[in-house]
Amino acid sequence: MAIVCMVKTGNISSETRLNSSFPEHCTNHMDDQNSIENAEFDWDKSTQTKLLSSFFYGFICTQIIGGWLSDTYGGRRFFGVALIIAGIASLVTPVCARTSVNAVFVVRVILGLSSGLVLPSGNSIIGRWAPIMEKSKLTSFAYLGGFTVVWAIAWFLCIRDTPDINQWISKEELNYIKSSIQFDTSKRTAVVPWCQIAKNPPFLAILLARFCVNWVLYALVTSIPTFMKTVLTYDIQSNGAVSSLPFACQVLTGFLISQLVDYLRKKCVISTTFIRRLCSCLGFVGSGVFLIGTGFTSCEDREIAVVLLSLAFLFNGFHNAGCLVNNIDIGQKYAGTLLGLTNTLAIFPGMVAPIVTGILTPNDTAEEWRNMFYVCAGVCLLGTVVYGCFASGEVQEWAKDETEINFEKPENNEKIENTKF
Template identity: 35%
Template structure:
């Protein structure tokens, strides 16, 4: 039987003011038997959330591969001064082939240059920026189930309209992708708000990294599948199939998920009492008012913001532009392009899930404090990942080295899922959804800028241009790792403590003095 946090008769939980503290001031955790995780309501919730993020990331990245088939030439206006010595040679037998990927009869293709493609790939994030904070705030007040469900459903319905928008013109497609981002922007803050009410403190890392790892899994499945569909059925089928999958997922989500363990119709009494008791007063909504000024002045919160922005630059660069690199520089065919572009996300998925289990184990066994665990996994993800990106920059035209180092970079980066990316729920569980909205808003800025910057750097489709892309991403990663090491924290912040917890802490202090 597994052992974890259980509230003793005095009402103590990991989120309460501690009765006893470790050397770095964080609460020592009481451990009692817990209900089995297998087939539990919280694990079922994590699985459905995993599938949800798999769908939304499939909806997000399918354009990256489909773009290769949607344009009728790689770049209709190549730069006249480009030096052929900097480009990789075409594989044997491809010397007379154009960059056009034939489509079935009746499937249109468009003359979009590299700059237009960069703007279209970044359009999603313009909308994604707008709904993070409102989505987190409303999810923290009302509960996140409705917002996550509608976010995925709305994005899926809009995806079905992609072929029509592309036919109407690049401006219409840009607007549609921005609207998709607008709908999807509420999903991650809603996830955090849900777990604030559902995740026992000693299971946070594994539950949240497993559910969030659906993002990497969705990219892993979507990228090769998109390439296959483009070559067999035509690129419009990609958006019809992905959109339909999102609509189907929403049906199961609204049937089987509840905002709060207190309201779940199929949860056992043992599991419900365990979750409520271990989370304590922090497992309730935050009401309409939030401590904005203390949040604004919170150094640990700014550590999360800055570090997520730095980490996401590299992640979004690869997510949106890797298929283009595989096509323009390494000259993989469309099916191979999708499969090889997906390999890094398979590694990232496995690493993030494993890191969650290890992180919870380290905290439960008191090997390290929560602060130390978050910093260790953040450093482990960002620094070696940056080194691997630099190796990609100098791998030249070697297919094996390039794919190997790209896969290593994203695989290693997956371990930061148990670090900075779930740190909001450590410093302020009750406001976790709202805080994730704030941090993800800033963290999405690279999603807007990175594809555009990549488009400008790689205008001539040379190795030198792509080398700049990888150098910038690696340097920003390193800066984020250093910043978080200096200023990150896993301690609950004073402005996040509830009145009930403060009163209990004062009562305990008075009792200790009398004793």
């Protein structure tokens, strides 16, 4: 959204209008927008797509190493330092933008490098803290945190790498957590079984599913404000609120579906494998269908377009209880490493999707944007087939400790074993 407000938009040519499907009153409204626009920066579309992609050039570099370091030495310090650097990088971005476009490029790469540590280190901590029936809800809470320096300070004061070294946890809570985790959280992670992971079908299913989820997400995150402005002809004042609505739907759905899924798993109503597959398949199918519908809208029915986009993002939130948390299910003590691996592949859409969108929509006509939505729907179909066939919710053999670990279990502890659906 920021880049739409910051950058001047060139006038749409008469030839483009004649070849487009915009009604006359829509193109007149576009003339009004172009004539009154007073944006600060004159960056062409190629420069904008490069700036949007630059974040991911740094983001991809710290995924695997961040996950491995967090699993080996604890994720607390890496998570906190990354938040501080990311917060500072965000604060200096406006100054850099007024200095040089190259400075913006550099600071966004730095922002990507620091942000790339956050998800793997956070996942590593969740793998050591989350009881087996509460993984979905804890993951949904973790990803709502903001990149702020103040929040990072609070993080260092309150968070510990494992429950064993937390000074505020009660004995009953410690026993409850450890009784439901199938490895010794007090020990450092041993050598990572790279070959077994690389050949594991459930892991490969997560890998591809994460790629598909991120393709759709990054393609839309970087393009929705432009689509709202050029095709639906929302003005800048309306664009911010309207563009944020789909993302609000995704956050809300992700939070609610995570609570529901963990409740059903705790009551032994469904198996973890079934619910992970169901959530992500619903997420892919729902998003794909509503994105195709969005491609057939214009400024004449722009309210319908906003509803369809919001529904597409609403279904995208289902992945919070599907493939986005699944690596903790199958590889608990290697959760940080697994997320680093899956996110490395999943970052490529962040670098490529904005460029592909720019190629598909050179004139920003409704027909061109329809092709972009078709591509996203095709990616959703691929994710549905692969993840629906090969995903698993069970801890894999290579992720289990060699010897059985016995912990004192609290009285009246709820049954934590999954019932097969």
